[in-house]
């Protein structure tokens with residue numbers, strides 16, 4: 162049996178060249194950025210009027226309150242300067258501040274008087290102006306490789322004129338269930354059958370990171386099963402098998418993989434749940450054969466597939482910890498992935514251990530926010546102690 166730390170190291174020692182690609186910005190949502198983005202301009206690029214109203218020269222305001230309108234400055238036009246400081250410029254939000262003016266007063270605070278505005282007492286200089294370079298300077302490093310592209314990243318890329326983005330190429334991922342007891346969700350199961358839920362769980366983890374996996378089922382019948390396995394290996398960068406890896410008479414996945422030329426890296430890890438995990442690789446495909454129990458399958462994906470995928474895509478995820486709300490006792494010499502629900506209390510992540518019906522209890526996952534990783538070599542894990550926390554995500 163392999164130690165969980167050693168197993169993770171072995172997984173992370175495997176590397177494959179999945180490459181990058183350059184795609185239009187509109188297609189970049191959910192992709193992993195693989196380029197550094199520098200600001201091509203200051204942000205804002207000019208002193209930006211932040212309120213609709215008028216702009217005046219504050220020096221003139223010291224001796225007058227009535228300001229006739231010299232001209233109007235809409236957003237999107239080069240600003241005409243104010244040459245006569247006894248006048249004002251009507252300005253719109255987003256316009257560059259007209260040269261010769263120093264402060265903006267919004268309409269709500271003004272009184273109209275014919276073609277002029279009456280400015281109230283107590284106006285301050287330099288108000289309602291979003292200053293040039295306040296938020297960032299030309300040349301700044303704005304985005305580093307390894308970020309998932311979401312709303313904020315798209316807006317930053319657009320603002321700096323990055324219309325074509327270099328992102329990590331998506332791996333071709335296949336997920337295959339095994340076992341003749343599982344039937345598709347559309348089919349009414351016989352009393353001794355169950356609907357296949359694990360492929361939905363696993364496919365959902367990938368869809369959440371923008372990868373659409375191929376989903377199929379390996380028959381227990383050797384010729385059919387092995388034929389499909391060979392095809393899946395030929396066409397994919399990453400293969401997840403589910404079930405058929407423990408000691409049952411029909412647990413032939415490891416043998417079939419060996420026959421198909423996949424080199425085994427380890428089989429069985431000193432952990433609960435998910436002990437029967439089998440991991441291997443061929444020249445071009447990384448293979449995770451996850452145990453069939455639904456919680457074991459999820460733990461295998463979060464604890465091993467996730468780190469592998471992030472390493473391949475160049476994603477850096479900050480480590481997370483959570484503090485146990487009550488003591489956990491666990492005697493076997495195994496690393497325990499403890500199911501927890503999470504609450505944030507005064508900025509601290511508190512993890513409440515959950516009771517459940519074992520690794521086959523997929524309904525317990527409905528109340529689970531993630532897993533606390535309780536290491537081997539101890540039996541008592543105290544309330545108030547912090548442990549690594551795995552959220553239910555491959556991100």
Ligand SMILES: Nc1nc2c(c(=O)[nH]1)N[C@H]1C(S)=C(S)[C@@H](COP(=O)(O)OP(=O)(O)OC[C@H]3O[C@@H](n4cnc5c(N)ncnc54)[C@H](O)[C@@H]3O)O[C@H]1N2
Nearest residue numbers: 338340357358359360404405406407408412452453454457
């Ligand atoms: N003699 C031993 N028996 C078992 C051991 C062991 O060490 N010695 N390990 C146990 C552990 S731990 C686990 S976990 C399971 C894992 O077994 P397999 O990976 O071989 O998985 P299966 O036997 O095929 O299935 C286990 C369980 O999960 C259900 N299943 C399978 N596929 C799906 C699916 N797509 N959707 C939902 N549920 C699925 C399957 O029907 C079984 O109930 O082995 C223990 N046994």
Ligand code: MOO
Nearest residue numbers: 434435436457520
């Ligand atoms: O790996 Mo199993 O999950 O302990 O039932």
